[in-house]
Amino acid sequence: MDFSSKLLENAVYEMSQLPGIGKRTALRLVLHLLKQPEERTNLLSEALTDLRAKVNFCKSCHNISDTEICEICSNHKRDKSLVCVVEDIRDVMAIESTSQYNGLYHVLGGKISPMEGIGPQDLSIVSLVNRVKEGEVKELIFALSSTMEGDTTNFYIYKQLEGLDVTTSTIARGIAVGDELEYADEVTLGRSILNRIPFENSIKAS
Amino acid sequence: MDFSSKLLENAVYEMSQLPGIGKRTALRLVLHLLKQPEERTNLLSEALTDLRAKVNFCKSCHNISDTEICEICSNHKRDKSLVCVVEDIRDVMAIESTSQYNGLYHVLGGKISPMEGIGPQDLSIVSLVNRVKEGEVKELIFALSSTMEGDTTNFYIYKQLEGLDVTTSTIARGIAVGDELEYADEVTLGRSILNRIPFENSIKAS
Incomplete structure (x- = not known):
């Protein structure tokens, strides 16, 4: 793509570094931000830098x-x-x-x-x-x-x-609630038969 | 979604304000940034704020x-x-x-x-x-x-x-180069017949 602005090119490049965001999507997102009030962009930037700088993980469970x-x-x-x-x-x-x-x-x-x-x-x-x-x-x-x-x-x-x-x-691995047996894959269906549970338990769960 | 961190919730919210980015995608993008070096996030934030603050449109053509x-x-x-x-x-x-x-x-x-x-x-x-x-x-x-x-x-x-x-x-509106006639919509095909061009011109263009 041929950008007429280095600033735009740079913003699109950085945006396209995110997973699943190609150059075209990045351009669409950046142009959207340009059309919005400047505050929107600042809020986004601040939220991201803030998170990255102050992020903390629980010492016990790492959440x-x-x-x-x-x-x-x-x-x-x-x-x-x-x-x-x-x-x-x-x-x-x-x-x-x-x-x-x-x-x-x-x-x-x-x-x-x-x-x-x-x-x-x-x-x-x-x-x-x-x-x-x-x-x-x-x-x-x-x-x-x-x-x-x-x-x-x-x-x-x-x-x-x-x-x-x-x-x-x-x-438990098994057939998802609401799924029809005929469309389930063989491995899942096989496992769900091997690891069957007492009927009383299934009544309690629902 | 139940966030255990206000910082995370805020970043995801701001990200999900972009067009075509839902809450789940926003969360994926934000967690990706968290796994990357802090510099990545800072480069993205700076590129966006920089663009928004210094953006200029050509006085003549508005590009x-x-x-x-x-x-x-x-x-x-x-x-x-x-x-x-x-x-x-x-x-x-x-x-x-x-x-x-x-x-x-x-x-x-x-x-x-x-x-x-x-x-x-x-x-x-x-x-x-x-x-x-x-x-x-x-x-x-x-x-x-x-x-x-x-x-x-x-x-x-x-x-x-x-x-x-x-x-x-x-x-010119017409059948795209490489397209087959039978799949073209009637309006486009109709217009392309009405607005036909001398064969010599089409040779020059290709």
Whole structure:
């Protein structure tokens, strides 16, 4: 693209560095900002720099937080014997929005992936093991993605916990509520038969 | 969504004010910035505020420019008797990238659209008429979108030019190069037959 302004070119370049934003979209976004009052751009810029400069992660669970210990960890009504292990902050939000979980979290910051050069030392696994060693945690719930990397990470953590007094579980995999059997993939359907649950439990859940 | 951080919530909110960016995408973009070095965020913020604060529009053609008169208008090799009337800056870039046009431009900043409350006074039509009155411009090429609003704008400008010594033309509408006839819409195909051009001209163009 042929820009008549260096300032515009620069803004479009920086915007197009965001994931999923190409040059054309970046240009559309930047031109939109130009049409809006100057305040809009300043609010956006400030919000981003502010977040980046002052961002804080909970010392206990590594969730994003404005305080040293996040709201979830410091909530006395939460069950501190239950810890749900997730990949990133978005998973915490997803589970919180179900209102079905009353325990704490542990955000790993990713999953073990040799292809992307992410090893166990890049994730907050040591601090998870330490949390378990402190003794208050009775059950870990693995809620990582159901992929090769997710399974590897689950297994790695499981091995690290050997000899410690903690139960481990993974979230149930199966046919999504509302889905029709004929369209489900074979692996999911197979697993959902193997890991069937007593009918009484399914009545209680709904 | 339930954010555990006000800073994060604020950044996501501001990001989601951009067109076509929903809350989920905004969250993805903001979390991406968090994973990148702090400099990335600062470069983006600065580029945006810089552009918004220092942005300049060419006094002659209203194209975006870092100087008072843009590079195109101040280029002595350009044909100053030819002015192409376009809606916005992106159209200038699109035409420039064809390398087929050697005249100047006039950026209207939109098109007349009573539905959106945009009247002739919101567009740079007066300055276009003044440019023509100065006498150097011999031909205006209308290159607005082929919509009701585009046609209305063309006609409004055409009426304003009555009595002035200037030729007006519009860019050709027809079947796109590489397109098959059977898939073309009737209006375009009909127009392309009515506005057929001598075969010799089509040989010259290719």
